[in-house]
Amino acid sequence: NAGVTQTPKFRILKIGQSMTLQCAQDMNHNYMYWYRQDPGMGLKLIYYSVGAGITDKGEVPNGYNVSRSTTEDFPLRLELAAPSQTSVYFCASSGEVVSGNTIYFGEGSWLTVV
Amino acid sequence: GESVGLHLPTLSVQEGDNSIINCAYSNSASDYFIWYKQESGKGPQFIIDIRSNMDKRQGQRVTVLLNKTVKHLSLQIAATQPGDSAVYFCAETGSSNTGKLIFGQGTTLQVKP
Numbered sequence: 001n002a003g004v005t006q007t008p009k010f011r012i013l014k015i016g017q018s019m020t021l022q023c024a025q026d027m028n029h030n031y032m033y034w035y036r037q038d039p040g041m042g043l044k045l046i047y048y049s050v051g052a053g054i055t056d057k058g059e060v061p062n063g064y065n066v067s068r069s070t071t072e073d074f075p076l077r078l079e080l081a082a083p084s085q086t087s088v089y090f091c092a093s094s095g096e097v098v099s100g101n102t103i104y105f106g107e108g109s110w111l112t113v114v
Numbered sequence: 115g116e117s118v119g120l121h122l123p124t125l126s127v128q129e130g131d132n133s134i135i136n137c138a139y140s141n142s143a144s145d146y147f148i149w150y151k152q153e154s155g156k157g158p159q160f161i162i163d164i165r166s167n168m169d170k171r172q173g174q175r176v177t178v179l180l181n182k183t184v185k186h187l188s189l190q191i192a193a194t195q196p197g198d199s200a201v202y203f204c205a206e207t208g209s210s211n212t213g214k215l216i217f218g219q220g221t222t223l224q225v226k227p
Binding site: 031033035040041042043044045048050056058090092094103105106107108 | 123148155156157158159160203205212213214215216217218219220
């Protein structure tokens, strides 16, 4: 049981490049989330999904896209990378009943855009 | 808009003392609150949660207090240990039932030996 797995762990992108951050969970959770965390700040929600085929915007969706074709996977796509997207990205998942110990976070993906 | 904030950015305590970390929230409709611990280079780790129909909840060495009148949340850590050194975040679910979390800025807890 791996929990929430994010790849890659670290990535450097040039301005204008595109990339996809992968997120997978093996807990059969319906709810999945992508957050970003800037230095010294709390996490901000980018996108979330309440089940396969359903996605919705969070607080800071601009510059990102997501898809949820399966329950397990929730990739985050950056189409035209900008320096403002330099951040740490966390994927999370949770079960039906929202309680803190069912919201599992991945280890994070460090992205630098230069 | 919805926001969750913390009063102090850094808290320094002596090992063995009790720590109190505070949090203010703005959405009176929030019915669920969580404290997370985040160590350097890692994702947030669940510590303790509380629902709005409670004003206190205790865990192992940790207690969360909720004051809905003034929209204030606190985390108390008893007998603070060096391993408690980390950034602590409060989070609320706001008025949504989809599990979306609104995080505060974070308080850095430094434990002096």
